[in-house]
Amino acid sequence: MGTKNTEKQQNTKTRGQILWERLRPLRDTEPVSFERAWLVTQSYKETEGMPVFLRRAAAYENVMKNIPIYLDEGQLLAGDFASRPMCAEIFPEMTVAWIKEYMENGDYDNQPDEGWYTFEHNRKEQINEICDYWTKNAARESFYRYLGEEEVQRLYEENEAGAWIYAASTEAQTEKGWNIPDYSRVLKKGLKGLLEEVENTLAETPIVSDESLKERTFLEALKSMLKSAVHYAHRYADLCRELAKEAKGERKQELLQMAEICDWVPENPARTFQEAVQSMWFCHIMIYWDSRTIGLGFGRVDQYLYPYYKKDIEEGRIDREYATQILECLRVKLSSKRNVFNVTIRAALSNDSHFHNCTIGGQTTDGQDAVNELSFLWLDAAERVRTPHPTISVRWHEKINQKFALRCLEIVKLGMGFPAFFNDTPTIEYLLERGVTLKEARDYAIGGCVLHNVVGKTPTTWPDVMNFAKLFELALNDGMDPRTGKQFGLHTGKFTDFETYEDVVEAYKKQILFFMEKTTEYLNKVSIYRGEMFPETFVSLFFDDCIKKKKSINQGGAKYLINCYYVIPVGVVDVANSLIVLKNKVFGGDKSIGKQELMDALAANFEGYDDLWMKVDECPDFGNDVPEVDEIAAELYEWMCDEIPKFKGGYGVQYEVAPHSIAFHANMGLKVGALPSGRKAALSLADGAVSPNQGSDVNGPSAVVNSAGRIDHTRIFGTLFNMKFMPAALATTEDRKKLLALIKTYFGTYGGKHIQFNVVDRDVLIDAKAHPENHRDLIVRIAGYSALWCELNESIQDELIARTENTL
Structure with a gap:
């Protein structure tokens, strides 16, 4: 098996580049597909009254057997996120409210309005039927x-559509994920091995109670889904054989080989590198067709795929070039996934962000450097096929292998925003403190x-997204939102009545805890409800101990x-920057700003208060290596890490602090x-955990690192730190060695947990905003993910433009 391919010449386009160039234009034109939505709807109508797990399994079977499939010319991997290239599939189980509203109020025959999607004109009646059914049954609507x-109504007033104190609509209608299935178990035992495990557990599960009935239907659903998944792979084997009849030469052999591979995996254990990648990919796609999910990571891809790569290389089955082409094909596949959400969700998730995270590097389970040849190939594929996903x-x-580290920075300088860097030391310590074994902690990955x-x-x-800057605004106004005039928070006192800086901090913390009570109660409700109504079933096969416990991944x-x-x-950094002003200019220091004067200036958005704004501007901002303001941010995070875990989520899990x-x-x-x-009204807040407010860091990158390093990251789950550099700053090897030294300082000296870089010229971004048609392939880093610039909303574009450009 396998094909040795050494035909690529240095100046020719690679397989992945050809694929991406052919598919990329379809992102702008392809209508949304309702194929899956129709199949799921028809199945749900036929299974009314049945247990939810069996309904999910029946719907899954209908999709796996009947969803249209295709194969892109030149592609080496089978399986796709949609029934047509570059289109989005509707998942009506989550919500159809916005679709129904659009159908009723939008000009359906003259689509699209800016920011909306194009629907298929010839399926209007079918779309209406789908919406009619799910209007009462979708997750958001039923919840x-x-x-x-x-x-x-209260949620609307406090959340995204209103004051946006916290996110609620987003959580009610989007699927979850953000974790990492163990695909390696399928590579080792195949879906057939998982089926045997499920069948053995079924045999030990008699129905003796309502709980055992639920457990058994869960296992029966897994059994059915496994068989459906195998059938799906075999459909691709048949498709490859059919396409091979018309193909010629090398492509004919590739298709016949792909047919053999799809007949074998993921049903059986993988034997070769291509089989291993195909099996991994099939598993990812098969999870998607059940529950879509957001942010499922692939885990340590250079570790569990390496034995297959090494064996194939040693036996002469493939060469490095062909292996890289397979990874190129994977990049194209992952960048072909489309999202279809309403305006609120698209704004929160930057449209087509998917968070498909592949982790490379790190340590072996015995503490040695884990970098291998395959680690480098992931970087090579990213350089050749410049896609956001x-x-x-890293x-x-x-x-860490220094050659590998410098190679990573060569990819960083390309401006795609990755790889991002994660520090093993505080991360492993964090996991150990939560009861994970050392072996498992050393094997962590990013989801x-x-x-x-x-x-x-x-x-x-389940993320509880809270607007800490808005909560600070409420604390200054006795719990009232000055924008709407509504009383949302506690009555903690008017700012003009506070006598000390400490009074402000105390009022602020009371507002946080008050809304923590609200938001955790809400999130617990929606998460438990979702687990009961729409359990994440197929993905549970890839997690310990779902089969053993007979429970889905979102049911404990x-x-x-x-x-x-x-x-x-x-917005924690924005709050720290505000508190230092109150500390130095209002309650202490020169006391040059009066309390009422400040409140009047805020109400006027500083218009007509130039002198006061100049006094404010004299105060230091986080990110400039000024301990006084940095320590305020550090204290806020320390307090959060003390207080937030006191709140409990579903199944008794404590809440964590994760500022990404x-x-x-x-x-x-x-x-x-x-x-x-x-900061003026309506401008972006600082991104991540320790990124400075846009344009406020003026003392260079070392100062930013010194400020970020004053935060204790060990206790924080999912910290994020963004920096932006001019492309010229990383032009030479010596430049990149300087950045390497900066990373070492942040990780080694300060114990920072994460850092990543945008490498892009501000003038390019400005031109891209004005002339998006000239920058269709421009990729930028937002938070923990990259995206195509032209698909971002204006507020995010402006925020990226405003970030400080650093040099080394």
Whole structure:
């Protein structure tokens, strides 16, 4: 098996480049597909009254057997995210409210309005039928009925559509994930081995109670889904053989080989590198067709795939070039996935962000450097096929291969925003403190943006996204939102009545805890409800101990019930920058700003208060190596790490602190008024955990690192640190060695947990905003993921432009 391919010449386009160039234009034109939505809807109508697990299995079978399949010319991997190239599939189980609204109020025959999707014109009646069924049955719609009209109205006022104090609509209608299936178990035993495990557990599970009935239907669903998944792979084998009849030469042989591979994996254990990648890919796709999920990581791809690569190389089955082509094909596959959400969700998730994270580097389970030849090939494929997905995360430790580290920075200088770098030391310490074994902790990988998880052993996650800058604004206004005039928070006192700086901090913390009570109660409700109504079934096969516990991954089935509920505090740096002003200019220092004067200036968005704004501007900002303001941010995070874990999520799991803002920082900022820091109303908040507010860091990258290093990252789950550099700053090897030294300082001296880089010229971004048609392939880093610039909303584009450009 396998094909040795050495025909590629230095100046010719690679297989992946040809594939991507052919498919990329379809992203702008391909209508949304309702193929899956129709199949799932028809199945659900036929299974009314049956247990939910069996309904999910029946719907899955209908999709696996009947969803249209295709194979892109030149592609070496089979399986796709949609029934047509570059289109998005609707998952009506989550919500259809926005689709129904668009159908009723939009000009369906003259689509699209800017920011909306194109629907298939010839399926209007079928789309209406889908919407009619799911209007009462979708996750969001049914959950809102469960909450009741009064509670839903309060949510609208406090959340995305209103004050945006915290995210609720997003959580009610999007699937979850952010963790890492263990695909290696299928590579080793095949789906056939998992089926045997399920059947053995079924034999030991008689129905003797309501709980055992539920357990048995879960296992029966897994059994059915495994058979459906094998059938799906065999459909591709048949397709490859059919296409081979018309193909010629090398392509004919590739298709026949692919047919053999799809007949073998993932049903059976992988034997070759191509089989291993195909099996891994099939598993990822098969999870998607059941529950879509967001942010499922691939784990340590250079580790569990390496034995297959090494064996094939040694036996002469493939060469390095052909292996790289396979990884190129994977990059194209992953960048072909499309999202289809309403306006609110697209703003929060930057449209087509997917968080497909591939982890490379790091340590072996006995503490040695784990870099191998395949680690380099992942970087080579990323250089050749410059797509936003998958992102690459590099695990850093003191013994890391220096040649590999510099190669990583060569990819960074290309400007795609990856690889990102994660420090093993504080991450492993964090996991050990939560009961994970040393062997498992050393084998961690990145799920979603920046979440360090134990592969195949931690649950589906639920983020509590809170606008900490908005909460600070409420604290200054006795719990009232000055933008809407509504009383949302506690009555903690008017700012003009506070006598000390400490009074402000105390009021702020009370507002946080008050909304923590609200948000955790809400998130617990929606997560438990989702598990009961729409359990994540097929993905549970890839996590310990779901089969053993007879529970799905989102119903407490995972081995370690940790890291699955967490708070994303957006705008902490903005609050620190505001508190230093109050400390130095209002309550202490020169006391040059009066309390009422400041409140008036904030209400006026500093218009007409130039002198006051200049006084504010004199105060230091986080990111400039000024201990006084840095320590305020550090104290806030320390307090959060003490208080937030006191709140409990589903199944008794403690909440964690995970400040990785995704795209919320820009869009939450739209609902926050002027702040004492001098930030004007509606501007973006600082991104991530320790990134400076846009343009406020003026003392160079070392100062930024010194400020970020004053935060204790060990206790934080999923910290994020963004920096932006001019392309010229990384032009030479010596330049990249300087950046290498900066990373070593941040990780080695300060114990930082994560750092990543945008390498792009501000003028290019400005031109790309004005002339997107000239920059269709421009990739930028947002938070823990990269995206195509032209697919971002304006608020995120402006935020990226405003970030400080550093030099070394």
